[in-house]
Amino acid sequence: MPELPEVETVRRGLEPAMLGKEIAHVFVARRDLRVPIPEHFEETLCGAQVQSLQRRGKYMLIHLSNAHSIIWHLGMSGRVAIIAPDQSHNDKKHDHVTIHMQDGTRIIYNDARRFGFMTLTDTDGWTEQKPFNTMGPEPLGNDFNGVILAQRLKGRKTPIKVALLDQKVVVGVGNIYACEALYRASISPFAQADSITNERAETLVTAIRQILNEAIASGGSSLKDHRQTDGSLGYFQHKFAVYDREGQCCGVSECATLAVDGCIQRVVQAGRSTFYCPNKQKE
DNA sequence: CTCCTGTCCTGCCGGC
DNA sequence: TGCCGGCAGGACAGGA
Numbered sequence: 001m002p003e004l005p006e007v008e009t010v011r012r013g014l015e016p017a018m019l020g021k022e023i024a025h026v027f028v029a030r031r032d033l034r035v036p037i038p039e040h041f042e043e044t045l046c047g048a049q050v051q052s053l054q055r056r057g058k059y060m061l062i063h064l065s066n067a068h069s070i071i072w073h074l075g076m077s078g079r080v081a082i083i084a085p086d087q088s089h090n091d092k093k094h095d096h097v098t099i100h101m102q103d104g105t106r107i108i109y110n111d112a113r114r115f116g117f118m119t120l121t122d123t124d125g126w127t128e129q130k131p132f133n134t135m136g137p138e139p140l141g142n143d144f145n146g147v148i149l150a151q152r153l154k155g156r157k158t159p160i161k162v163a164l165l166d167q168k169v170v171v172g173v174g175n176i177y178a179c180e181a182l183y184r185a186s187i188s189p190f191a192q193a194d195s196i197t198n199e200r201a202e203t204l205v206t207a208i209r210q211i212l213n214e215a216i217a218s219g220g221s222s223l224k225d226h227r228q229t230d231g232s233l234g235y236f237q238h239k240f241a242v243y244d245r246e247g248q249c250c251g252v253s254e255c256a257t258l259a260v261d262g263c264i265q266r267v268v269q270a271g272r273s274t275f276y277c278p279n280k281q282k283e
Numbered sequence: 284c285t286c287c288t289g290t291c292c293t294g295c296c297g298g299c
Numbered sequence: 300t301g302c303c304g305g306c307a308g309g310a311c312a313g314g315a
Binding site: 287288290299 | 304307309312315
Binding site for chain 2: 034075076077094111112113114115155156157158162270271
């Protein structure tokens with residue numbers, strides 16, 4: 001479930017533990033993640049200093065002092081924990097990678113479904129490699145607005161909900177925040193992507209930015225320094241308006257009277273659940 | 284090009 | 300109580 005806000009929360013949580021510090025030791029318990037962990041992973045990390053931690057879409061990049069960078073994706077079930085030097089950690093099932101920092105801090109990557117991965121690339125020119133070279137704009141960056149979104153949706157006959165999940169259109173938006181953003185923008189998930197006018201695209205851009213920023217803020221405020229007492233990062237309680245709320249009422253005033261049994265509906269689009277309110281969201 | 288479907292993996296939940 | 304089927308989902312491959 002990690003989408004942009006969760007990955008960003010993990011990145012911010014890792015910064016104080018890793019930035020400017022040296023990696024002392026790496027232990028890989030299991031290499032066969034979605035992308036196998038390279039054989040030279042451990043030796044490349046050992047002795048390197050962490051120069052910066054960056055996020056691109058749902059990917060994290062950890063740039064090292066030796067011209068290599070870690071590419072890290074959390075997949076569906078990836079979790080990260082930071083264990084302080086004086087803190088104990090009970091080994092959990094699916095702890096795949098442990099990074100020991102010079103000061104004794106441990107970074108533990110746990111991923112039950114193994115949809116995520118950790119791999120390496122050269123720091124120089126990583127943006128020109130796949131998948132980064134085909135990615136759409138960052139939704140929270142300066143290169144994202146209604147005109148740009150509408151242009152990226154040109155010629156797209158798929159429903160807007162499906163198009164929003166395409167990382168070539170915009171990065172970082174997954175199933176949950178796509179549903180939530182369309183709801184807030186009052187746009188039907190069934191609307192044909194290239195039928196979205198500049199004006200509605202602008203409304204949608206605003207909604208996407210608001211939703212993502214609220215989720216990031218929620219991650220930062222509900223976890224002290226982005227970290228829970230057990231060291232885990234990136235997962236937080238967030239209240240959704242429509243996601244996973246089939247049969248409930250979305251709370252819009254007209255729905256409260258209209259929909260006796262609850263207005264929120266669930267449909268499947270491109271194999272993914274879409275939750276929406278037919279009263280508020282019109283094509 | 285775009286679009287659509289199947290695949291990977293495990294945990295969890297509902298039904299019997 | 301236990302077993303089984305279905306579902307969750309990000310990204311990508313491969314075919315239309």
